[in-house]
Amino acid sequence: MRLKASGYLAQGGQIIDATVIAALRQHLTDEEKVLIKEGKAAEEIWPDESAKASQKDIDARWTMKRGSLKRSETGEARAAVPAQIMVPMFGYKNNAGIDRTFGFIRKWVVTHAARHDSGAFEDVLDTESIARSVWADPAYRSAKNETAIRRARLRSMIHFRKAKGKPMDQRRQRANAARSKVRSAVEHVFATQKSQMARLCARSASSAPG
Template sequence: MSGQIGFWGVQDRLSQLSEQGDPLEKLAATVDFEMFRAELFKAVRPGIRSKGGRPPFDPVLKFKMLVLQALNGLSLEQTEFLVKDRLSWMRFCGLGPGDNVPDANTLWDFREALIAADALEALFARLDRAITEASYLPMSGQIIDATLVSAPRQRNTDDEKAKIKAGESAQEIWTDEPFKARQKDTDARWTVKFSKAKPAEDDQKQQIDIAIPTFGYKNHISIDRRHGVIRTPLVTDAAAHDGARLREGLIDPDNTASDVWADSAYRSAENERFLEKAGKTSRIHRRKPKGKPIPARTRKAKAAKSVVRSCVEHVFARQNGPIGMAIRTIGMARAKATITLANMADNMNRWRWLNSRTASA
């Protein structure tokens, strides 16, 4: 029977993790989470505690756990378990094996407080300011795109769907079933995503379109071309048209270059006039003429633009691949919180990668 692990045994194990390149240790060295303390205290507003009772958990600790959740696409229960289970996660949170860990309910209440105080936008802006101050300025133009984020599917009747589209709340639709109303998401929407697939016959080179119905929300982002950092995010329901969102705050005025890249969904006369008025240069893809082949000149320009525009897909590949981002909650406010935290976590990881590249140069 092995003896109980001691203090030095834990330290030796942590040293081994450091030697193997613990990414969370590097992330903690890159991002000073104390910079969020002021905004977190504004949102949480801890009151004066009466004598006795357990002191409240540090808001920075709880925020770190929400970042871990966003980095790994976990539920709050899984996050609580893994912070208790993994030494590297404990160290990232500033905890030891014997320290108390906030449970899932505590994290839920903390996130609800951030949502109620509308603090997540301020936290995102504080992180962006820190990245900029670290010499990673928004420069070389910006790339705009959006991705779908699935939410729990709803099973509603045609009459209920009509009421939802008319703007009625869940409490108004299911007045006699309050518990059912609490589980109904009237903010998310259905949309159809088209994907390319090869036909069954391998000798055919053409591709066919596959329509994939998706229920949920949409994450619109603008990244800077030079560093690939998300600078301006926007969250809508899944049915919102991409092109119209360009005029709703996605353009970053602080980017040092005027070029704006986006796919053909953003191409419209209104957007072109908007960009020209804002002093931006449109690099948006042109649409294929209906019933006609793409002209050689347009095809060549489109290929050159795609080389730049494809960089934004790397962000979505991380969020939809390793993270597997999905909405587990009900309503726009909580969906926006989940997506904003995922965007913040991606920026933190990107900052860590940029620092490692600079150090190795």
């Protein structure tokens, strides 16, 4: 890690999360879509059109992202909570692990947007962290990820999941509320990337991880 090599030790525990980054939608034929799903490289799909191949994004994928309607759109101006909707998005997923105290990005990896958040958990988990706590939202709670945390001798602070069809007990509700106050710090990192770095982008015709 560059921070460690430069003499900086992030010691505030780590927060792991992911956010979707939108990409330009591609205009493809049904045949081209099939070839992309088969894992063909751009040069194989457009062998006689090198300029076209270099411009086509074959790595991004569609996913559904949870969003909220504005209260004015719901017709319920006094509604306490805006209506939740699922919004289709095409692009990539920015997976990051940050230091709790300073917001430094410890580890970072990009996958296509359709990959589940928890799929990149071990890629961004800092197993050499001095501080033991690891925060993440409920999407990351799985037997595999909990095992990875224990193997690294770290402590899981991942949110508890609510059992299907059953209310969550108050003890876990309180634990999740306390964890949310810590975990929310990662949103500031993503907000900075999407606002101040909005014009920063990278394009590649090679396969993206995940």
